Amino acid sequence: MNKAELADRNRAKAQALHRTSIRQRIRRASLHLLAHIPAKAKTAHNQQRILLIRPDHLGDVLLTTPAICALRAALPDAEIHILVGEWSQAVLTAYSEIDRILTLPFPGFTRQPSNGVFAPYQLAYRYAQQLRNTGYNCAIIFRPDHWWGAMLAHLAGIPERWGYNHPDTRVFLTHHIEWHHEHAIVQNMRLVEQWVDKQRHQQINYRFPVAESDRLMIDALLFEKRINRENPIICIHPGSGTQTKQWRESQWARVADVLHKEWDATIILTGTKSEYVLTQQIAAQMKYKAHNLAGQTTIGQLAALYRQSHIVLGPDSGPLHLAAAVATSTVALFGPADPVEFAPWGAADEHVVLTSDIACRPCRILEWAYEHTALHPCVHDITVTQVLDAARKILGKNNSFME
Numbered sequence: 001m002n003k004a005e006l007a008d009r010n011r012a013k014a015q016a017l018h019r020t021s022i023r024q025r026i027r028r029a030s031l032h033l034l035a036h037i038p039a040k041a042k043t044a045h046n047q048q049r050i051l052l053i054r055p056d057h058l059g060d061v062l063l064t065t066p067a068i069c070a071l072r073a074a075l076p077d078a079e080i081h082i083l084v085g086e087w088s089q090a091v092l093t094a095y096s097e098i099d100r101i102l103t104l105p106f107p108g109f110t111r112q113p114s115n116g117v118f119a120p121y122q123l124a125y126r127y128a129q130q131l132r133n134t135g136y137n138c139a140i141i142f143r144p145d146h147w148w149g150a151m152l153a154h155l156a157g158i159p160e161r162w163g164y165n166h167p168d169t170r171v172f173l174t175h176h177i178e179w180h181h182e183h184a185i186v187q188n189m190r191l192v193e194q195w196v197d198k199q200r201h202q203q204i205n206y207r208f209p210v211a212e213s214d215r216l217m218i219d220a221l222l223f224e225k226r227i228n229r230e231n232p233i234i235c236i237h238p239g240s241g242t243q244t245k246q247w248r249e250s251q252w253a254r255v256a257d258v259l260h261k262e263w264d265a266t267i268i269l270t271g272t273k274s275e276y277v278l279t280q281q282i283a284a285q286m287k288y289k290a291h292n293l294a295g296q297t298t299i300g301q302l303a304a305l306y307r308q309s310h311i312v313l314g315p316d317s318g319p320l321h322l323a324a325a326v327a328t329s330t331v332a333l334f335g336p337a338d339p340v341e342f343a344p345w346g347a348a349d350e351h352v353v354l355t356s357d358i359a360c361r362p363c364r365i366l367e368w369a370y371e372h373t374a375l376h377p378c379v380h381d382i383t384v385t386q387v388l389d390a391a392r393k394i395l396g397k398n399n400s401f402m403e
Contacts, residue, residue: 007359010376014363028168031147035171039157040132048078051131051139051158053149054088055106057241058299058318059342060184061088062325064142065095066204067188070196072097081136083149085109090299094209107148120148128155138162142188144179145169162191184341206345208325210307214300218308225291232265232395235306235323237314238282239275239294242366244376245315245335249278253285254384255313259391260288268293268309270302270319311394313387315379320344324351331390335378338362349397352390356381 001009020028050071054064061084072080081100082092087109092101104127105112107120131152138160139153147168153161154172163169165176177190185204189196227233238252256267267288269279273295283290297305302319303326306312312323313331316339320330324344330351332344339362344351355361361378368376 003358006375006377010360010363014360014365017365031151031168032171034151035154039128039155048075048138049134049136050075050078050080051136051153052080052082053139053141053143053146053153054082054084055109055143055146055149057085057087057109058091059321060143060318061091062208062318062321063184063342063345064188065092065208065325066185066206067142067192067196068095069097069205070189071192074192074196081134083131094211094300094303096209124148124152124155128152128157131156131158140191141169141173142191144187147172162194164191181340183343183345185345187341204345206325207327208303208322210304210326211300214298214304215307217301218297218304221293221305222308227266227291229308232259232263232310233268233308234259234263234265234391235268235270235309235312236282237270237312237317237319239271239278240315240317243373244366244368245317245337245379246278247315247333247379247382249281250285251384251387252282255387255391256282256290257287258384258388259395262392263395265310266291268305270294270297270305311391313391316342329394331387331394333379333382333387335361336363336366336376338364350394352394354382354386354390 052068054061068080068082079099080097081102082098083102083104084092085106086103089101089103092098107123136156136158139158139162141149141153141161141163143149144164145166145168147166150161150163150169150172160175161173162175163173164179166179170176180187185206189204222229236252236256238247238249240246259265260267267290269282269290269292271279271294276294279292279294283292303322306323306328307326309328311329311331312320314320315333316335316337320332321344323330324346330344332351332353334353334355339353339355343353356378358378358381
């Protein structure tokens with residue numbers, strides 16, 4: 001089928017997947033019944049104690065941090081606790097604005113098989129008791145559709161519960177706001193407007209605090225690998241949470257070779273341990289040498305590396321948000337996700353977003369189970385020339401590398 005026919009096919013499939021299924025309707029009815037069961041609250045804590053709930057992974061958690069920082073500035077005497085998955089704990093330890101980080105294996109976010117239909121509810125009841133014993137005045141659920149987190153706050157008897165006007169979530173909330181089609185950082189800031197004055201709301205502070213120990217570690221690593229810092233350091237993070245969002249290894253290899261040749265640049269490939277094979281495949285297809293650091297850095301060390309880099313390239317993923325948070329320019333390849341909501345934060349000429357012109361994008365379906373990636377070419381359609389032109393434009397802004 002041609003491109004237009006493929007787009008029509010995919011739009012129809014995406015619409016079907018976005019429809020409320022019978023199972024979801026049954027769950028929604030059950031949640032409405034559960035929401036009417038009163039939960040016993042612990043006596044309110046004398047000091048204001050706020051629980052923030054964010055079940056997601058690196059990128060979404062980072063996009064919440066401006067709201068957290070604004071909340072801390074507005075409520076300097078409050079206790080701010082945040083409940084996240086273990087996978088996000090290392091991201092937030094860098095932020096002094098948070099008094100306590102709590103973790104639990106959020107259902108649907110562990111990337112592990114389900115333990116049964118009743119397991120999420122059993123987990124909620126177990127953790128609700130722990131939260132009730134701590135005692136919170138307020139809970140804020142940052143993910144718009146996170147009914148489980150809203151249910152947890154309700155079961156814990158937290159008297160004030162804020163979130164979004166989602167059909168499955170709002171039944172557990174005492175206050176909710178409308179979802180708007182805008183950047184996630186702005187959405188998160190709107191959720192704390194109750195406490196943050198309008199002037200501070202307009203002054204978004206998006207940054208990741210790089211620890212001195214991490215900076216020194218990266219300094220030593222660059223010295224050990226004899227990397228010349230007088231030339232550009234270009235990082236490529238080719239991995240993402242799903243195959244549909246990834247570009248071809250051969251294309252990354254071509255981009256890396258051309259940028260190395262044109263700018264005498266050092267090419268560094270980054271990724272998790274599980275992405276080492278992917279980065280190694282890219283390095284193997286290159287004509288020139290690349291440094292493969294996949295699986296060799298912590299989140300803090302990756303941030304320190306990105307801060308010393310001149311540009312970070314990759315598909316839509318958390319590490320590109322990390323690069324933006326340390327004021328390093330990015331080139332991001334977007335496919336099924338919506339860049340209006342999830343593009344790296346910053347000026348458009350510093351954070352270039354590339355997309356395909358296929359009409360079914362963005363479908364917001366990040367995982368097309370049982371379908372070949374060739375049927376969803378929204379990332380693969382982006383050309384090597386597009387990526388090179390975007391990278392050249394950013395690198396060319398620094399005249400010292402043009403001499």
